Amino acid sequence: MSHIEVLESELRSFQIELTSEQKRVLARYCDELVHWNKQINLTGLGGSDMVRRLVVGPLWVGCQLKPQGVLADIGSGNGSPAIPLHVLCKFSKAHLIETRARRAAFLRHITTTLELTRVIVHRSRFEEIASELRPVDWITLQGVAFTEELLNSIRNIATATTTIVWISSPDARPPGHPFWTLQVPFTGNTVFLFRC
Template structure:
C-alpha cells in the first residue's frame, strides 16, 4: 500500500514502525479505539497524510496531538518541517517521546502543556488539529500561536456547518476541502482558516 505517491521504502517502513509502536502501547495506555494494524494505517496514517498538501511554512504545531496524529505522519513525510506535538496528557506524552526516540525524528519536539497556556518562543506557520475542539474554540487557542501569514487546519468528518456559522461574526476567511482517504468510505474534510488580525474570538 502506497502511503504517499512515489513513497520510498524507508518512508513506508518508518510509518509501519510507528503503527507497531502504537499497537504495542495501545494495549496498556488505550491511545486509540482502533485496534487492528491495517485499520490504523488507513484511519490514522493515511487520514493524516491527506492534509499534507495544505501544510504551509516550516513550523507546524499539532494541537492536542494525542497519539501523534496528524503530527508524526506529517513529520515523517516532510523532514524539512519542524513539528511540535502538543498535549497535556502525561501517558500520551511518554508515548510520543518514545516514538521520537525510536524513529530518530530530529524534526519533532514534544511538549506537555495545556494548549491555552502554551506560548512558544517562535510562532507557527501552520497550526493543525484533529478531533480536538470546535472551530471557535480552536481559533481562540491557535490565533496567539500563529505567524502573521499563518493558517489553521481543522480536520473534520462531515462539513461542520453549525461551527462554521458561529464564525460569521469574526470575519474569518475559511475554505472547506473534501478529502478522500484511500480505502476509507467515511466522509472527511479539512477546514482551512486564515484569521484576520481584527478577529474577535467570542464563542
C-alpha cells in the same frame, strides 16, 4: 498482514509514493501504536482502518497542501496527523502538544524510537504554551474540539500566513468560515482550512 504490507496497499489506493525509508518509519509507528495501545487508549482503530485513518489520510492531506516550516499539532495524543506529516514534509520544527501524561510519554517514546529530529513534545495545554511557539506556519487538529476559545488562543500566535488544518467528520461545525475544504478519500474525514 504486516503493517508494512497494509501501508503499501493503502498507499497504492491513495496513489501516494514514499521512499522505502519513509515506509519503514511509518510501519514502525504503526507497530508502536498497536503495542502501546494495549496499555493506554491511543486509538479504537486497528488493522487497515488504523493505517488508513491515522497514517495514510494525513499523508494525503500533506500531499495536497505541501506544508513546510513550523508545525504545531494540538492534542497530539497518538501522534496523528503530526508524525505522518513530519515524515513526509520534514518540517523545520514540529511541536506535539498533549495534556495527558501517558500520551505525552508515548509521543516522547515514538519520536525517539523513530529518530524524528526537530520534534518537540510538550505536556501542556496549547493555551498555556502558545506564546512560546512563535512563529508557527501550520497548526493541525484532529480528534480535538475546535472551540471559539481555542481559536482565540490560536489567533494570538498566528500570522497572516499561518494555516489551521482541522481534520474532522464532515458534519462537524467549525468556528468561523474555512477558506477551503477537502474530502479525504476512503476515510469519511473532512479537512477544514482556516487563516486568522
